[in-house]
Every structure is written in C-alpha cells, then in structure tokens.
Amino acid sequence: MKAAVMGYGTIGSGVVEVLDINGSSIAKRVGEPVEIKYVLDLRDFPGDPIQDKIVHDYKTIAEDPEVKIVVETMGGVEPAYTFVKAMLEVGKHVTTSNKALVAAKGAELIALAKEKNVNFMFEASVGGGIPIIRPLNSCLTADEIEEITGIVNGTTNYMMTEMSEKGADFDEVLKDAQAKGYAEKDPTADIEGYDACRKIAILTSLVCGQQVDFEDIHTEGITHISATDIKYAKAMGRAIKLLATSKKTDGGYVAMVAPFLLPKEHPLYNVNGVFNAIFVHGNVLGDAMFYGSGAGKLPTASAVVADVVEMAKNVDKNIPVEWSSKKLELVDYRSAENRFFVRVSGTDKASVEKVFGNVEYIDAQGVTGELGFVTEVMTEEALENKKAAYGEVLNVIRVA
Amino acid sequence: MKAAVMGYGTIGSGVVEVLDINGSSIAKRVGEPVEIKYVLDLRDFPGDPIQDKIVHDYKTIAEDPEVKIVVETMGGVEPAYTFVKAMLEVGKHVTTSNKALVAAKGAELIALAKEKNVNFMFEASVGGGIPIIRPLNSCLTADEIEEITGIVNGTTNYMMTEMSEKGADFDEVLKDAQAKGYAEKDPTADIEGYDACRKIAILTSLVCGQQVDFEDIHTEGITHISATDIKYAKAMGRAIKLLATSKKTDGGYVAMVAPFLLPKEHPLYNVNGVFNAIFVHGNVLGDAMFYGSGAGKLPTASAVVADVVEMAKNVDKNIPVEWSSKKLELVDYRSAENRFFVRVSGTDKASVEKVFGNVEYIDAQGVTGELGFVTEVMTEEALENKKAAYGEVLNVIRVA
Numbered sequence: 130m131k132a133a134v135m136g137y138g139t140i141g142s143g144v145v146e147v148l149d150i151n152g153s154s155i156a157k158r159v160g161e162p163v164e165i166k167y168v169l170d171l172r173d174f175p176g177d178p179i180q181d182k183i184v185h186d187y188k189t190i191a192e193d194p195e196v197k198i199v200v201e202t203m204g205g206v207e208p209a210y211t212f213v214k215a216m217l218e219v220g221k222h223v224t225t226s227n228k229a230l231v232a233a234k235g236a237e238l239i240a241l242a243k244e245k246n247v248n249f250m251f252e253a254s255v256g257g258g259i260p261i262i263r264p265l266n267s268c269l270t271a272d273e274i275e276e277i278t279g280i281v282n283g284t285t286n287y288m289m290t291e292m293s294e295k296g297a298d299f300d301e302v303l304k305d306a307q308a309k310g311y312a313e314k315d316p317t318a319d320i321e322g323y324d325a326c327r328k329i330a331i332l333t334s335l336v337c338g339q340q341v342d343f344e345d346i347h348t349e350g351i352t353h354i355s356a357t358d359i360k361y362a363k364a365m366g367r368a369i370k371l372l373a374t375s376k377k378t379d380g381g382y383v384a385m386v387a388p389f390l391l392p393k394e395h396p397l398y399n400v401n402g403v404f405n406a407i408f409v410h411g412n413v414l415g416d417a418m419f420y421g422s423g424a425g426k427l428p429t430a431s432a433v434v435a436d437v438v439e440m441a442k443n444v445d446k447n448i449p450v451e452w453s454s455k456k457l458e459l460v461d462y463r464s465a466e467n468r469f470f471v472r473v474s475g476t477d478k479a480s481v482e483k484v485f486g487n488v489e490y491i492d493a494q495g496v497t498g499e500l501g502f503v504t505e506v507m508t509e510e511a512l513e514n515k516k517a518a519y520g521e522v523l524n525v526i527r528v529a
Numbered sequence: 530m531k532a533a534v535m536g537y538g539t540i541g542s543g544v545v546e547v548l549d550i551n552g553s554s555i556a557k558r559v560g561e562p563v564e565i566k567y568v569l570d571l572r573d574f575p576g577d578p579i580q581d582k583i584v585h586d587y588k589t590i591a592e593d594p595e596v597k598i599v600v601e602t603m604g605g606v607e608p609a610y611t612f613v614k615a616m617l618e619v620g621k622h623v624t625t626s627n628k629a630l631v632a633a634k635g636a637e638l639i640a641l642a643k644e645k646n647v648n649f650m651f652e653a654s655v656g657g658g659i660p661i662i663r664p665l666n667s668c669l670t671a672d673e674i675e676e677i678t679g680i681v682n683g684t685t686n687y688m689m690t691e692m693s694e695k696g697a698d699f700d701e702v703l704k705d706a707q708a709k710g711y712a713e714k715d716p717t718a719d720i721e722g723y724d725a726c727r728k729i730a731i732l733t734s735l736v737c738g739q740q741v742d743f744e745d746i747h748t749e750g751i752t753h754i755s756a757t758d759i760k761y762a763k764a765m766g767r768a769i770k771l772l773a774t775s776k777k778t779d780g781g782y783v784a785m786v787a788p789f790l791l792p793k794e795h796p797l798y799n800v801n802g803v804f805n806a807i808f809v810h811g812n813v814l815g816d817a818m819f820y821g822s823g824a825g826k827l828p829t830a831s832a833v834v835a836d837v838v839e840m841a842k843n844v845d846k847n848i849p850v851e852w853s854s855k856k857l858e859l860v861d862y863r864s865a866e867n868r869f870f871v872r873v874s875g876t877d878k879a880s881v882e883k884v885f886g887n888v889e890y891i892d893a894q895g896v897t898g899e900l901g902f903v904t905e906v907m908t909e910e911a912l913e914n915k916k917a918a919y920g921e922v923l924n925v926i927r928v929a
Contacts, residue, residue, distance in 0.1 A: 147671050147813050158670050158851065252668070258814045260668035267667070268652070268660035270558050271547050271834030396820055399799045404816075413547050414658045414821065414831040416804075420796055421817030431814040434671030442849070449842070451558065 130159060130441050133167040133190040135212055136203030137174065137183075140226045140253070143430030144200050145179060148437075155434065159441040166196055169212075187212045191219050198440050200433055201225040206233050217241045217249060222444070224436035226253035226429055232327040236340045236454035246447050250436040255328045256281055256405050258428030259421035263439070265335045265409075266450055272411030274336045278374035281328040283403035283424040284312045284319035285351050285371045289388075290401040293368060298356045311403060321350035322371060322386040329373035332407070333384050335450075336375065339457035341384065347462040349387040353524055360493040361470065361501045367391055368398050369526060381460045389529040390470055463510040471516075472501045472523040484519045503528055530559060530841050533567040533590040535612055536603030537574065537583075540626045540653070543830030544600050545579060548837075555834065559841040566596055569612075587612045591619050598840050600833055601625040606633050617641045617649060622844070624836035626653035626829055632727040636740045636854035646847050650836035655728045656681055658828030659821035661807045663839070665735045666850055672811030674736045678774035681728040683803035683824040684712045684719035685751050685771040689788075690801040693768060698756045711803060721750035722771060722786040729773035732807070733784050735850075736775065739857035741784065747862040749787040753924055760893040761870065761901045767791055768798050769926060781860045789929040790870055863910035871916075872901045872923035884919045903928055 134141045145165055148155065156162040167190050168174075168182045187208075190196055199216045201223060203209045209230045216223050217238060225231060230238075231254045242249035252262045256279065265274075280286050284306060291302045303320070306312035318324045330343035351371050362369050367390040375384040391398045396418040400406040405423025410416055422428035439448075470491070473481060481488060481500055488502035504512070516522050534541045545565055548555065556562040567590050568574075568582045587608075590596055599616045601623060603609045609630045616623050617638060625631060631638075631654045642649035652662045656679065665674075680686050684706060691702045703720070706712035718724045730743035751771050762769050767790040775784040791798045796818040800806040805823025810816055822828035839848075870891070873881060881888060881900055888902035904912070916922050 150813060151671060151673055154673055155671065258811075259817060260664045263668050264660045264664060267839055268663050268835050269831075270838040271551060271555065271831045273551055273554055396799075399796075411658075411831060413550060413827040413834075415825070415828050417659060417819075417821035419817075419819060422815045425815070427813040428815050431669075431671045431811060434813075435668055438670040439667055 130161050130163045130197060131166040131195045132163055132198040132200060132437060133169065133196050134165055134200045134202065135169040135187065135190070136201065137168050137170040137172070137179070138202065139426050140429050140433065141168070141200070141202040143426035144202065144433050147427060147430045147434045155438060158438055163437060163441060166193070187215065191215045196221060197444055198222045198224070198437055200437065201227055201230070202433065203227065204229065206230055210234050213238060214241065217245055217247060220245050220247055222247045222440040224250040224252070224433055224440065226433050228254040228324070228327045228331065232330045232343045235331060235334060236452050239450050239452050240454060243447050243449070246445070248440050248443065248448055250440060251331070252436050253429050253432035255331050256407055256419065256421070257283070257423040257425060258431045259405055259407065259419050259423065260432070260435070261332070261407050261419050262335065264419065265332070269409065269411055269414065272414045274377070274409060274411055276374070276376045276410040277332050277336055277407065278372050278397065279329065279332065279407040280370055280397055280400045280405050281373050281407065281423060282319055282325045282371060283405055284316065286400065286405065287311045287403045289351060289354070289369055289371065292354065292356065292359050293362070296356055296359065299352065299354060320352055322348040325371060325373040325386045329375055329384055329386060333375040333382060334452050337382055337457050338451040339453050339455045341457050341459065345459050346384045346386060351388055354388055355524070357493070357496055358524060358526060360496055361472070361491050362390055364491050364493045365390065366393055370397060370400070372397070372529070378460060380464070382457065383460045383462055383465045385462050385465065387527055389527045391529050395529065463508060463513070465509050466506050467509070468506050468528040469504045469512050470501065470526045470528050471504060472499055473519065474499050474521060474523060476500055484515050499523060530561050530563045530597060531566040531595045532563055532598040532600060532837060533569065533596050534565055534600045534602065535569040535587065535590070536601065537568050537570040537572070537579070538602060539826050540829050540833065541568070541600070541602035543826035544602065544833050547827060547830045547834045555838060558838055563837060563841060566593070587615065591615045596621060597844055598622045598624070598837055600837065601627060601630070602833065603627065604629065606630055610634050613638060614641065617645055617647060620645050620647055622647045622840040624650040624652070624833055624840065626833050628654040628724070628727045628731065632730045632743045635731065635734060636852050639850050639852050640854065643847050643849070646845070648840050648843065648848055650840060652836050653829045653832035655731050656805050656807055656819070656821070657683070657823040657825060658831045659805055659807065659819050659823060660832070660835070661732070661819050662735065664819065665732070669809065669811055669814065672814045674777070674809060674811055676774070676776045676810040677732050677736055677807065678772050678797065679729065679732065679807040680770055680797055680800045680805050681773050681807065681823060682719055682725045682771060683805055684716065686800065686805065687711045687803045689751060689754070689769055689771065692754070692756065692759050693762070696756055696759065699752065699754060720752055722748040725771060725773040725786045729775055729784055729786060733775040733782060734852050737782055737857050738851040739853050739855050741857050741859065745859050746784045746786060751788055754788055755924070757893070757896055758924060758926060760896055761872070761891050762790055764891050764893045765790060766793055770797060770800070772797070772929070778860060780864070782857065783860045783862055783865045785862050785865065787927055789927045791929050795929060863908060863913070865909050866906050867909070868906050868928040869904045869912050870901065870926045870928050871904060872899055873919065874899050874921060874923060876900055884915050899923060
C-alpha cells in the first residue's frame, strides 16, 4: 500500500516516524506494509531518510496511480484545499490534521470523497491523538448528542493550569509557555480562542450533520483572565478552563468558545496541562469523556496514521460521514442561559444588588477593594444589559 | 431492517427503549428504520408493548430469514452461547452485552462471524456505554498498546468512593450499595473482582490479538479494604481504586485485578461513583482515557444499539477483529514489579526495616498501634517472601 505525505513539518515527519516505529504491527492490521512513496514539501531535506522521496509538485503524487492514500499535514486552507481536492478527484483517499481546512471545506471534501468512492478523514484535526471523530461517527450512533464540550487547545489549557497552580499572571505564564514551545511566537490563534473555535465548528457539524460556519460561533479567549480571577476560582472550589461548547436546545444548537468556571465534579475539571478532553452528553448514553494528548508530534501523527490504517482497510469503500453542506443556523448565543461570575470595583453591595439582583458574594483570599459575585441564571443578553446599566465591570466569567 | 432481542431483562428492554426513543435519527444513520421483530424470553410480558413479539424458542428467530441482526442480552455462557452460535451459523449479525460469553467464547464467535461474512460485536460487554471496543479496533490502530488499565466495575467503584468520602467501613457501604441497587444481593462477582477479571481478559485479548483466558489472571477484590486503609490513602494524597490492568513487558503481558493506590495525577484518580473509565497508553499516542457510564440500562443499551447501527451499515461485510483463538500465555504476575503499601501491628520499626528494607512510613490521622509504610519497588514474589518472613501483616495494597 503506497502513500504520500504532503507537508514535512512536525506532524508530517511524525507520520513518517510512526509508520517506521510501528510498521510491522500496522502491516499486520492492514494486511500489507504501508510505504511512503512521496513527501511533498517546498524544501529539500538532504541527509534525511526521506530525502529521495521529496517532490515539489503535488501533481507528481496526483498522477501516480500507485499512490492510494495521501496524508495532508501542511496546515492552512490554501494550498492544502487545492491539493486535497485534486487527490480526491483522481480517486485517492485523503486524511488531514488540518482543522482550518476541515472547518472551511469539510462538507465539500466529504461529498467529493463519497462521489469518488474514497474517504476523506480528519481524526487528527480535533483533539490531536484523542479518538473523537471516528467515535462520533461510528460509536455514539444510538444517541442524540445533546452537548459536546471540549478542552481542545493545549496551549491555553497549559496556561490556565500554570496560572492556577502557581498563582502567576497571564503575561508571565505566556512567556513561560513560549519558552517551552507550548505557545507560538504569535500566540493569537490559541489565546484568542480561534483554534478552539474551528474545532468546535467541526464537532458541531458532525453532531448535527450540517455545515456549521466557525465565523458564526461567539468566541472569547483567555487574555482577560488574571491571577485575581484564579483566586476567586479557588475560593469557589472551581477551575477556569477555556471551553469550546455546543448544546442542543429547543430552538437549535448554541455554540461558544469562552472561559468557564468548572465545578470539581465536572469530568473536565481535572484535565490539566497540555492535555485535551472532549465531554459528550448523549440522551441515552449520559455523560462520556475522551481524554488524551491534544497536540504534539507523535500523538497527532498516531491519529493521522490510524486514519491511514482505516482507509487502507476500506480501500474500495466509502465510509459515510453525516456532514452535509446545508448550512446550520446557530441559535444566537445571547439567548444562552448561564450563571455569571462578575467582578466590580469598590464594595458597594447595594449598587450591585440594585442592578444584578440576587447574587452570591465570593470572598477571595487577599483580594480587597472590589466585589466578586455570582449571579442567578440569566441570558447572555440580560447580563450584557446589566453590565451596561452598572457601568464599569472588571471581568465576567461564565459559571458552568 | 429487522432485528431480534434475546433476553428481555434490564439491558434487553433498554435496547427496545433506545430504538424507540431515537428511532428516527437511527433510521437516518442506517438508511432505513430498525424494527424489533422478535423478543426471546422464557416469560410472557402481558401489557408490555412488545407482548406480541415474544417468542420462547430461539429457532423461531434463527429460521426467519428476514431477521438480519440479533441482540443477545441474556447473560451467562449458556444458553447464550448455543443461541448466538446458531444465529451466526445461519448468517445473522450478533451483538452482545454479555462479558461472560465474550471472555469465554469471543475468539470462536469472531472466527465464525468472519466465516459467515457477518459480524459479532460486543461493545457493551466492557465499560457499559463507554466506547472502548470499537476505538481499540479501529482508532488506536497506529499504536502498540503498552498498557490498558480500567475501572470497569461500577459497584466496587461506587463502594470505594463512598468509603473514601464518608470514611465508612466496607460492610456498611456494601449494605448501602445493595439498598440503592448498585450492588446485587449476592455481590461476590463484583466485590471479589470476578466481573472486572472477565473485562480485562476481553481487553487484553483485543490488544494482543490472541485468546487470554480469564482464569489465568490474578484477581483480588476489595473485601480486605477498610476505613483505616482509606485514612492512609488520604494521608498519601491517593485514592484506592479496584483496577483491572494489563501491561506489555519485555517478557510478555502481565494482567491483574486488584486494588491500587492511585496518585492525584493519574487520569483514573478522579473517576468516582458508578462511573467507569479505561486508561490506555500507546507507544506513540501516549496517555488516553475513555470515561463514562459503565453500567445502567440506557447507557449499556446505547452501546448495544450503536453495534446494531454499525452492523446495519455493514450488513454485507465482515469488519475484521484481531482476536485469534491461539492462547496467549500471560507472564506470571509474581514477576510484576510495584511498590507496596504494607500495614503491620505494633510500632517496632527495626523489625519492619530488617525484613522490608528501606521503607517510607505514612502517618494516618487517628491510627495508632500499628505501622503503615511504602516499600521500594520489588516483585510480587519478593513481597510475598517478605510477608512470610515478617509474620503477621494486616494488609497490603499496591501503589500505582
């Protein structure tokens, strides 16, 4: 079974490494060895074991009928989209780790794969090595999924864990994460929640079977979380986590990316460091969770290669995926209901209660000159109105 | 798509209920409705919606060519084995929730299903509603699984959680669990670890691809765990959990069911109450965990019906499962290495150290007149020898 890898970066080279390390057991599962015939990259890699396999033109791969499976690990929508489409069109199976591509073009590429009787798989695009795409597609099929909520960004989860364990402030922890290689030089996509947003768009599309556009998902990052917020969280016995969440309500799906205060009892409460986890609530299954390494070279490559194995075992067959290009209109997030943790300057409880009504005050160790409190359940819109009516508010975090 | 249910007990009636509740979304996934044509049971169920579907002879189902899929939820090896074999032999797909049947006859029934070009599935036999069988078979396929360790018995996990939270003793918690319906009147299979043993036999067979006989697995239950042990666990910042575990060592697989002292950092540490979870370590994936409802009518039925959906989508195809009837010889558990927590009467440290060598003493609040300590890493056999050399030992628990 001949395969090709497009993009010899971290994940792409990890795929080559996994096929090398576990080649014999993979060959046993597939029924024959899986061999990398080409590696597409703009660069050459003199001295690398794959140096003779490097090609610079994707058409070399597209035009070789011996290649049945193509791995795309370039990242970004273009030129990945053009290349992947070309591979599917000539009847090659494709797996990708590229969340941007899947979020933007997933429905179209799934339909094209079906038309050509091949597969377009993307297990590694959400949750790194954690199996979640295939479980949603072939395990949780007896259920109506009423909620899917994930910690799907390792960078921000590492940062929130460090802030919580060390009491450090945002900027300090970001610098540490960058030094350790857990955060990029330009960390925007992670800390503003854009990465998590694309992932919850993919998961929601799979759950509802329609196209969910990531641009429609209300997205907040973690840049407004401070050491003081962490102190309040500890006083409440809660942890602050950046959640990407999607819930089925009577009116339809509400999706959001934002920090939440999670109680100790929540399965996601203990997901720390660079680990990821996806919580699922099914109407008959109840609560379930999938936990593991959400990023990293080998864990992510493990998920990509698992797709390769699945495609190799189904080389003459399209495995149906429910994700049509029909767009799903999400419910306006402002109608979503939550309790909210709010911090305001000063200690004038009468003013707080006049605007926010019944609240529960939180005493955080060493915090003075301000009030922190939890509201009753209200819509996002109601909270926005109250914020506007009150004047200056220091911070707001949703309480899960 | 016509199906039949054999055994109208808790799980069997749950399957009927799930197909009823989620019938329309299941029909969408399958491409046609899934309808229960027969329910096999010794009893009649006058007034029940399925009363007209009740049959008392399994041959009625076997001889009806319209029935493509059979659900077995009777429990026990016989007559389930005879019935399931008959169904596979006439070319019907079978799914079962019956761990005793799968542990004893899995390899044979998988081979028979393959020969007849149908499927024998058993997602619900381990971990109730948690997807673990299909993920092992079709998701973690790029890895060598080096460890699989589960909390796979809800009854004992509920009891250990209650003992930990309330400081209550074993007998008291058992009575409470029986009153709540979490433990059976005869709780032997749960509290002695026999149920967990069959489940880890199934998981190990899937991981290594060969037959692992549950009789070969060293199995200890939780009956020797006391409120005093819990006090020591708290002093160590650990939790006592009944683990079913299987590890790949240089010499082969070591499998065991026993209580372990888990550290806070372990993903299974926070699995509480009747929840189950299966921890997996792959050589490229790293750590992963699957968490959810390990028992209960609807969660377990959810897993059974997911098998029904998968079989309906692959009605003309056998999905290969690597589990040959060739027996795997496990490594003698006495060669397994651990640290051990040991309790002895009296306070004579010199005697302890003379036999057990370097130990770390644990001070547990309110415990007097005895010594509790953790040994260095040693084999099970070495520990047994030291126990014999010391004389009376109050309890031993493995430290994970």
